[in-house]
Amino acid sequence: MAALQRVAPSLGTSASTYGSCKGAGADVIVSDQFPAGLRVLVVDDDITCLRLLEKMLRRCLYHVTTCSQATAALKLLRERKGCFDVVLSDVHMPDMDGFKLLELVGLEMDLPVIMMSADGRTSAVMRGISHGACDYLIKPIREEELKNIWQHVIRKKWNENKEQEHSGSFEDNDRHKRGNDAENASSFSEGAEGVLKGQKKRSIAKDEDDAELENDDPSASKKPRVVWSVELHQQFVSAVNHLGIDKAVPKRILELMNVPGLTRENVASHLQKFRLYLKRLSGVAQQGGISNPFCGLLDSNVKLNPLGRFDIQVLAASGQIPPQTLAALHAELFGHPAGSMVTTVDQPALLQASVQGPKCIPAEHGMAFGQPLGKCQTNMSKHFPQNVVSAEEVATGFVAWPSNSVGTVGPISNLGGMSSKNSNMLMDVVQQQKQQQQSPHLPSLPEPSRIINVQPSCLVVPSQSSATFQAGNSPASVNQNCSYSRSPMIDYSLLSPQSNNSSLNIGQISHGDLKTTGVSGYSGSGSISPLSSCSVNPDNTSQQGQSSTMTIRAARQLPGLGPNISNFQGSYGAKSSEVLDQGPLRNLGFVGKCTSIPSRLAVDEFESTMSNLEHEKLYMETNGNKVKQEPNGNAVKQEPNVEFMDNAKVLIPILPQLPPNTSDLMSVFTE
């Protein structure tokens, strides 16, 4: 009974989840003076920032409670449930990891949690998103950013409502009834009971607390999330294809999939998203009007060519692709990556993200993909945090390829980082990026390159990937190639010269070497490899020292220069030799590392001035040379530098600025 009662309100009302307090609180928010009076809990071990945030939030007319310890904050939240609307938390805290707090808050209180950090590197932001943060703010945080945090509260509320409605409409009758007729006690209770029973059975194995809440509302954060892993999604896609996209009903799909513990509701919501995604793709295709011979590309490119993969995506976006083919394509694409997806959600997230896309209105064919993803992110962030990342990757793939410019990367980054932002903003940014080859200005956007990394085959995301990559060089290399080709594109434009990104630049400078060399494959890995090279060659202390010096120099210079410049200079340094030393394998392995992600991003910043395509070509061309040179070791120092420099010059239009900067850097540092 209690379960039923709980289900009813959650289905009926928009905001309330667990505590009645919350529902009441949510309603209170929308007052005349909204968003004034928003109750914010700020958690940060850095007292300076805590004080600043408190002041800024007070100026926004919010009710602020501050906590310098995560454990105290959690206690406060538990004691006073429903008395807070949004939580702002730092990522790095001594007593508890910010992400852990994020998960707990999401599970127990279902409050929107905004993460903050001084670390604005794409990998860090990616982590935030994958953990389900509503937003990720990079310090220094400005008052304007805080003014907007209320949107997360509203969005969350609305999305939960929408999810309930959608899942209801897509499901079988009983679910539908449940979704719509919260007040229809008889039908509702019947359906609910049926669902609850089924759910209860399933949930017994899972979290006891969530059993009652495991209604047909997949958006409820409290429900144990079903992670749509690559394999699971592939099973899903093949089941759908087998049935026919039009005839695929959740029940039959579930039977075909034959996955224990999976409920019809899970399948239904996943199917809904998938359908929306396919629709959006075909819709985008109509808008784009790019008539590419999809089939031909599919055959030739699907499997091996990373570029092809992107092409397919592009085609999918631009051309008319029947849903079934798209579904098959998805199976291909997502089944392709050999590297283990560090986060199981990557692939499914990607699909899901894309599936949710339809909710957004695609502005352009290229952009469309990205935009919906951006919007979808807000929807998905709760359920499939990783999805955002992957979705973004897909988006980047879409966007990056067709435009063939660095600029396209921009939107992708927006997608990834800004789940909360408007898709319009994304579009603007994307357009801006398209126009600007150089460091596009991305206001507090997480690095887009991060999105790219998420690509299924990619390395990106979490640190775990490093293990994967290093373990299997050959299979990884294939993937890496794919990822590389993508990342350079995306990273370039994405790595806007945010001041926060300077860290990327610095760390990446060594990577920059690789990039400048024009090996696009390297650029993906390149960013990573320099780091790896530094760490892998403990004996090369001199080189490391150089690199660190270089990085420091670059760091100093960063404020004044665009990331490209500083990065580029870094690359000119001794790093290139180090890079060479590592050899292709090292690079590949390095790419896998999670640390590589940020480095990649940083490198990307360098690259932002360069066109991705050029890099790729260079990579293809110079790859052979590089491989040969690597065995030579340090001796090759000089030659590669020259080579790289030449390539870099070819690739980087910004170069002219570099020479004076380099000298400045050196002088500054020596001082």
Next chain:
Amino acid sequence: MSRLLAILFHQGVLDEQFLQLQQLQDESSPNFVSEVVTIYFHESEKLLRNLRGLLLDREFSDYKKMGIHLNQFMGSSSSIGAKRVRNVCVAFRAASEQNNRAGCLRALELLEHEYCYLKNKLHELFQMEQQRVLAAGVRYPLHQQH
């Protein structure tokens, strides 16, 4: 005071975030800037001591811990607008991620140098501000008499 501030901006010691900090000062918190900066100094010196302690330890290997300190230092420095300090932190972090001890030591020295410079200049700034307020207070009564 504004001249000193302009110089600091020009040197890149401070950036716009410092202006934001100044704007947060109002009637309800008239000493907000100096309060926050004092907190910042206090915390930063703690962090610097920690960093130095970590690095000078012969058996130092916990780069991750150093990274956490750095992260906090970076966050607070950037939040008050200490641009140069923050940039050195970024370089420092890069060196630490490469497990480059020598680079870290260099970066630490540079960091301490930049921090000291910032602290001195901010003290100067506050002193000038105090003097200005005092002078204005002294002047006004005279002015009113006339």
